[in-house]
Amino acid sequence: LFLEWLKTFAQYCTYLLIGTTWVRESLLPGERMKGPHSFSGPPPTTYDVQFPLGRPTSENLQAICDNSDLRPRYPSSYFPESGYGVNKLRASAVNNAExxxxxxxxxxxTWEREVTLCCATQAWELSVEKYCEEDLSIKHPWYHCCKINNNNKRLSCFSNNAPNPNYRPTQELPVEPLPSTIEFTFNPNTCQRTQFPEPSALRKSKTKKLSTPRTADISFPPGRPTADTIESVCRNQRLRPIYSIKCLPRSGYEMVALQAKTINLIEKGFKKCCKNKKTELNCAEQKWREELNKFCLPENRGQVNYPCCLNQSDKYSCFQQMSPDPYYNVTSAHEEVSLSKICDTHKTIKKKFPVGFPLKDFVTQCCPLQEEAKTACSVQLLEEMSQKLCASKKAVPTTVRRCCKLSSQETPQCISKIIMSAITKATNFSSQKKRKRCPIS
Structure with missing residues (x-):
């Protein structure tokens, strides 16, 4: 009897569970039933957002316009009331851009195709800009593309990560359009062509011939000096660029000029700090903090509109996260050094780092060759030169004489090291002379 009762009770629980699930799934409030695709159907579980959108191009422009209502939108009812902050931020960016x-x-x-493309490009770039402004102002894991300081590279990063770069239709039924939360006004004067047909509201005014804006090419902000990075900070200082602001146009590049001045002052401070091994770390970090504080409040003219300057509670960590080279691993100098580089450095070697024997055979015989043949030619000449030097009775440097005392196989390698050392010194010397550069490209 007990077993029969237990069996009946189990069946009852099963029916009760099935009935409760059916009621919950069918009687949920309508607002929670809506999704981003057709605003109906079962509630989503992951609340995915098709983010980011791809860069408008001449290839996908037609699809952008034709498939507009067949790509998802994300009403506020799509998400639960709490949580999913990152997805909500991305959804808002998609809604605005669309x-x-x-x-x-x-x-x-009524517009030419090129004008429509220019308008779409401006709209897309504005959506990226506004998204990153909001993303970087919140204390949470930032979207990796927003951390890129160079605007062109940041835009390329967004475009490369787009799940639907060709703007193909992804919805079976048309979706309802959503209004944008931020105003967008197309400005045809900023397009790369010298003159575009303007929208009807602007046709009365004459367009001026404008040059294409140049992009920033500057490594800002520099990373924070730490115990792990101070060696690279000091050792590679001459390999990092400093910037000239004389090349900048008179207007439109005030932020770039301010960044360039800040980097130059920090590097100048590093040079002084690195002279004392005992205090170099504390000195370098203090100089880094001091100049970035000045950057945020330049000459008491008000706060700079830079994300980290607005984040006063965690400003220094923000600068460190925004740095394109936070650990000082990247420099402007290190190139792969090979014997073929003698073609570019032989004049500097002769003037500044003489090796005690002529290098004209390398220049005359190997340098005119194709790049892939230069190294093979240099190696063959090196062996011939080693034999001549060691057989010669003329005075040669002591270092070469030491090489000649080695075996016939080791002698060319020994002399090669002498030449390679001179090539490295000449390469670094040339890099240091070219260290100062313009912060825009």
């Missing part, structure tokens, strides 16, 4: 792209597409019938 609304702005639709605005450009509506004018497509």
């Amino acid at each position: 609304a702005w792209l639709s605005t450009c597409c509506k004018e497509n019938q």
Whole structure:
């Protein structure tokens, strides 16, 4: 009897569980039933967002306009009331971008195709800019593309990570459009062509001939000096660039000029700090903090509109995370050194780092050859030169005489080291002379 009762009770529980699940799935409030695709159907579980959008191009422009209502939108009801902050931020960026792209597409019938593309590009770039501004102002794991300081590289990063770069339709049924939360106004004067047909509202004003804006090419901010990086900070200082601001246009590049001045002052401070091994770390970190504080409040003219300057509670960690080279692993100097580099450095070697024997045979016989043949030619000449030097009764440097005392197989390697050392010194010397550069490309 007990077993029969237990069996009946188990069946009852099973029916009860099935009935409860059916009720929960079918009677959920309508707002929670909505999704980003068709605003109906079962509630989502992961709340995915198709982010980021791809860069508008001449190849995908038609799809951007034709498939606008067949790509997802994300109403506030798509997400739970709490949580999913990162996804909500990305969803808002997608909603805004799609609304702005639709605005450009509506004018497509009266605009030239190039004007529509320019409008779409401006809309997409603005969506990236606004997303990163908000993303970097929040204390959470930042989107990796937003950490890139160079604007061109940042935009390329967003485009390369787009899940649907060709703007193909991903929804079976048309979705309802959503209004943007940020205003977008197309400015045809910023397009790369000298003159575009303007929207009807702007046609009365004359367009001026404008040059294409140049992009920043500057490694800002520099990384924070630490016990692990101070050796690289000091050892490779001459290999890192400093910047001239004389090349900058008179207006439009104030932030780049300020960044360049800050880097130059920090590097100048590093040079003094690295002279004393005992205090170099504390001195370098203090100089780094001091100049970045000045960067955020330049000459008491008000706070700079830079993400880390707005994040006063954790400003220094923010600068460290924003740095394109936080551990000082990247320099402007290190090139692969080979015997073929003698073609570029032989004049500097002769003037500054003489090896005590002529290198003209390398220059005359090997340098005119194709790149892949230069090294083979140099190795063969090195063996011939080693034999001549060691057989010669003329005075040669002591270092070469030491090489000649080795075996016939070791002698060319020994002399090669002498030449390679001179090539390395000449290469570094040339890099240091070219250290100062313009912060825009």
